Amino acid sequence: MTKVFISQPMRGKSEEYILNERAEIMETAKRVIGVDVEELPTYFTDHGERTPLECLAKSIEMLAKADVAIFANGWDTARGCRIERQCCYWYGIEAVYYSDLCLSAQNKQEATHNDSTPA
Secondary structure, eight states, X not given: XXXXXXXXXXXXXXXXXXXXXXXXXXXXXXXXTOSOEEEOOOOOTTGGGSOHHHHHHHHHHHHTTXXXXXXXXXXXXXXXXXXXXXXXXXXXXXXXXXXHHHHHHHHHHHHHHHHHSOO
């Protein structure tokens, strides 16, 4: 089982948008990594009761359990996501950018299509 951590900017986004984006990321991860993936719980509904630093600390705790971290589009504009990216670098957790994951999924789909096309 591959444990997936999603790093995602959330400021200014609705809960619906955030959850839909996470579902899309996990669907793509299943196609590229394989169906045996588990999303680590990194969307916290009690964020109003916590300071931003407490939320980041909780996220890093989850990141420590991950096999791979997927960085949603815009990660580089969010302070917490940038810190999570540095943690991946410093502690050897595989970091994948969602845009690259989408390209891999597209290439995999094209290769499957080409393999099934008669010559």
